[in-house]
Amino acid sequence: MFSVFEYVLMAVYVAVLLVVSRWIGQQAFSWMPPQATAEAQRVDDLFSFLVSIGAFILLGLVGVMVYAIAFHRAPPEDYTEGHPSRGDTRLEILWTATPTLLVVWIAFQSFNIYQQLNILGLKQIVHLHTPIESASAATISDVPKPASETIDVFVKQWDWSFRYPNNVTSNQLHLPINRSTRLNLQAQDVIHGFYVPEFRLKQDIIPGRDIDIVLTPIRAGKYRLKDSQFSGTYFALMETDVYVESLNQYNQWLTQTANSEQTPVNQAVAENIQPPKTLFNSGWSNQLKIENVKLKIARRSRTR
Incomplete structure (x- = not known):
């Protein structure tokens, strides 16, 4: 049995651990890029909590x-084994219930973050193969979250394009x-990935499926949208x-863009158009492009 002094020491040690681990969890906020959306705050809060628990x-x-x-x-030359901790019901319940409750709480918080993002378009028709209902199917309907406006995001090799209200199109978000x-x-064309580190958002974009997400920017500035998938x-x-700006600046940009022609600015497209820089021009670059075009035409004819 422990003495009263030992119990006090353990209580003080646990208190110190709580303070230090909480401090380490607060430092975790500086390990991430700046928070640019309200959803990023929820993600960082959960990440900080996990760091605190781990510490x-x-x-x-x-x-x-x-x-x-x-x-x-x-002591020297003492090879006896220590007393086993088997059979202690309270200890078994403690180290079983604590991780279970912790994992359930983390899963609940993660689900709330996905609910806040309101990601739609990922649910598919679920076919029930049962003896009674072998040919039946159940469809889960998506309930859209209200938003001030909708922007269509189109992605293909090797270009991002965006369509705003009033059919304004641009290659910038x-x-x-x-x-x-x-x-x-x-x-x-193929699977792409919408990834902005400051938004804490990385969503796969699947061909033939419209996927909706709702986000609320809270930090003005210029960010960078990347493709998180190996798309070729x-x-x-x-x-x-990606520009986050005031409503007045946003409306002014929409007006200017509607009255001007947009030229694609994409280094990937430029690299693909230009032939490779080699000492001798063998013509392999053009031949490869011709073969790629033939392959795409053959695939389209097969699908038809």
Whole structure:
């Protein structure tokens, strides 16, 4: 049995662990890019909590091992085994219930973040293969979250394009600050990935399926949209600018863009158009492009 003094020492040690682990969890906010959306705040809060829990467990285990080595070291030539901790019902319940409740709470918080993003278009028809209802199917309906406006996002090799209200199109993404905006993501050839690190959002875009997400920018600035999927040659260059600005600046940009012609600005497209820089011009670059076009035509004819 522990003495009263030992119980007090354990309580003080646990209190110190809580303070230190909480401090480490707060430092985790600086490990991430700036928070540019309201949803990013929820993601960082959950990440900070996980870091705090991990620090508490790590420091707690290290402290117990150091204490055991310092004060409960076996004497020389003592090879007897220690007392087993089997059969303690309270201990079994503690180390079973605590991780279970922790994992359930983390799953619940993650689900709430997805609910806030309101990602639609991922649910498919579920076919029930049962003896009674072998040919029946159930469809889960998506309930859209209200948003101030909708922007269509089109992606293909190797270009991002955006269609705004009043059919304004651009190769840059502009978002009004402090307003919920719905992005309708559409891939026109292969699987792509919508990824803005400051938004804490990385969503796969699947061909033939409209995927909607709702986000609320809260930090004005210029960010970078990347393709998180390996979508082919030059996929790493598939980037474009994202601007979060005031509503007045956003409306002014829409007016200017509607009255001007947009020229594609994409390094991947430029790299694909230009022939490779070699010492001798063998013509292999043009031949490969011709073969790629033939392959695409053959695939389309098969699908028809």
